[in-house]
Amino acid sequence: MKRHLLSAADLTLEDATLVLDTATELAQLTERATVKKLPTLRGRTVVNLFFEDSTRTRTSFELAAKRLSADVINFSAKGSSVSKGETLKDTALTLEAMGSDAVVVRHSWSGAPVNLSRFIRGSVINAGDGTHEHPTQALLDAYTMRQRLGRIEGLKVTIVGDILHSRVARSNVLLLHTLGADVTLVAPPTLLPVGVDQWPCQTSYDLDAVLPKSDVVMMLRVQRERMGAAYFPSTREYARRYGLDVRRVQTLSDDAIVMHPGPMVRGMEIAPEVADGVRSTIVEQVANGVSVRMAVLYLLLGGAEPAIGSDDQ
């Protein structure tokens, strides 16, 4: 039985399309028809289990659950028993004993949500695990592309930056492949993960060569906090070779869009003029995140059994 959303690879083309279509209708309801609260998940409890800092993802999940009338418990590792030495498993079992129907988990360990899904009865939703995956981010990115460009199949999507430490990149590559887009990863050789040649995408070291052919350019933040060693000579050199500045944006085709999952570092991977420009979807991505997460929560928790997601482990 399907219960969890652990990886973007869990979603078939039908699943992913169902999530995007559901999100479209929910956005229509909450934005155009101004229904702020739907009764659908009344009486269900969603636990936000965040072992790592997050503003937009946690708030987005919280808002999504509340708009569907679910009860939300926010749990962050700071100020909890985790700081007293409790393990992930015991924390999860404690929360489950309190009657949670779904656990939205973010953890710095890759694979923590999969682990959790083995001993929890409710649904587990991966909200970002280490450098592994962040499936709902990929879904909201795909939603934003479809909204702006009208389709996903056949789009040329370029993902630029710190691929090595990016869970967003991996989830996007997997989901966009399922949805029929062509993805190219662009990064300095030191910031491409080992085994990237097995991913369903192309890679390049030369941003200027790829940009004119791109429909979507997704910039990623350089994750300094995950870097022990030097991956490039200097910030200035990185910005000059891999940053999206005004000159580079002018080489894009007319209706190409610029995306960023946030948080962004202005002046590093993206110039302020580009981040605030007409091509930028950065603010839309945040708004779309709520609709997409409502769709995921509805499809996993709304019925007797989930309509999307992965099987039991």
Add this chain to the structure above:
Amino acid sequence: MSAAQARPVTGDPAAARPVLQGPEVGRVVDRMAHELLEKTRGGADVVLLGIPTRGTTLARRLAARVQAFEGVEIPTGSLDITLYRDDLRLKSPRALEETDVPADGIDGKLVILVDDVLFSGRSVRAGLDALADLGRPRAVQLAVLVDRGHRELPIRADYVGKNIPTSLQEAVHVMLTEDDGRDAVLLGPADVAR
């Protein structure tokens, strides 16, 4: 669950008996449009909201007939009730249908909910809940092409195309040209899956 969500005949088509066919459906809709004009005194302030899929189609047809008879233009929309259903927890979540409310909204209007089949009344109850979240109509009425009885809630229709006495072992299928390629109301054995 309610049979209000009529779907294409899944079983043996020969097993389903036509109750209305072709132009008979059109005549019934024409009569309902006349009744609507009579009861609402010319259709002022009326908004027609159909419950997808065939309710929405019927709402558009009613509006078109009213327009043809008296030249009155009635705003028409569609109201998805999926998120308000009381049987959501009984099966896996369904895909949502379109909700499209006319730009002027429903506040102070006479809203007429339109559905193809009235059965248990549960769809209509969900529709009333959905309406309450959208605004505050002056009044709400109900128009259905077929009333097949077996109500489980205190709900009745203001405009009925045809009353069809049925047993619980039967299913009513409404087919409309826009959705199904032809107009018909069929009475057949209930789907096993239901």
